[in-house]
Amino acid sequence: MIKLFGRLRNQMLKDKKISRYLAYALGEIILVVIGILLALQINNMNEKRKVKKTIHNTLRTIKTDLAVDTTMAANIIKHYEDVQVNTQKIINGGFTKDNFKDCLNCFNLATIYQPFNTQTKGYTQLKNLIDSESNEVDSLMIELTKFYEIYPPMISKSNDRMETVVLENFKKLEAYPWFVDMAQNKLTPEIIAYFTSSEDYKKMVVSHNLLAAGNHLRLTQIYKDDAIELLTLIEDRLAED
Secondary structure (H helix, E strand, O other): OHHHHHHHHHHHHHOOOHHHHHHHHHHHHHHHHHHHHHHHHHHHHHHHHHHHHHHHHHHHHHHHHHHHHHHHHHHHHHHHHHHHHHHHHHHOOOOOOOOHHHHHHHHHOOOOOOOOOOOOHHHHHHHHHHHHOHHHOOHHHHHHHHHHHHHHHHHHHHHHHHHHHHHHHHHHHHOOOOHHHHHOOOOOHHHHHHHHHOHHHHHHHHHHHHHHHHHHHHHHHHHHHHHHHHHHHHHHHHHHO
16 A cells, blocks of 8 residues: 555656645645544553453452441441440349359450451552542542541541550459459359449449440441442442443
């Protein structure tokens, strides 16, 4: 094809058909420009497909993360709902030396907690995607970014606070002479009396519960609810595309 165009151009120059040559040259330029534009268009389409695929993969990873988180959150919520029931037994005097065997978990209400470790692999991918493809950021990505910038740091701090309180309570119990027996699951009369009737233990349980139920549990519930909403939005987006 190129050789043919070359022969035509040379022939027109020999015949001194300048006007026809100029028209031909212009046509050649137009064809080259069209070729370049088509190549750019194809390249842009390929890049958009690659970006779209990356976005989808990122959303699928986040979807997996949120699915794991909501399952874990549900377990934590169940744990603290049970703790709430047992805490009321301590507060209302329903845990006594006569029925303590019916609530063996009541002995560790102030020295145990359920940490909530959120999954952030997908969010890491999302941040990298936003940094490299800022023009592709939309409302869903903005919502996901807000979600991950707010909740995981708050939950991490809540985990730290719960761990600190539990360790402090554990150290308080260490000071009692019967601590070694308790560590060996030997429920002596002194241990039973302390956990079922002392004001010290009651205050310890109430303080722990205020932090656990009033903060840790509540934060976990909110996270779970918002995560479920985001899962729906992600599923809708993947279905649309």
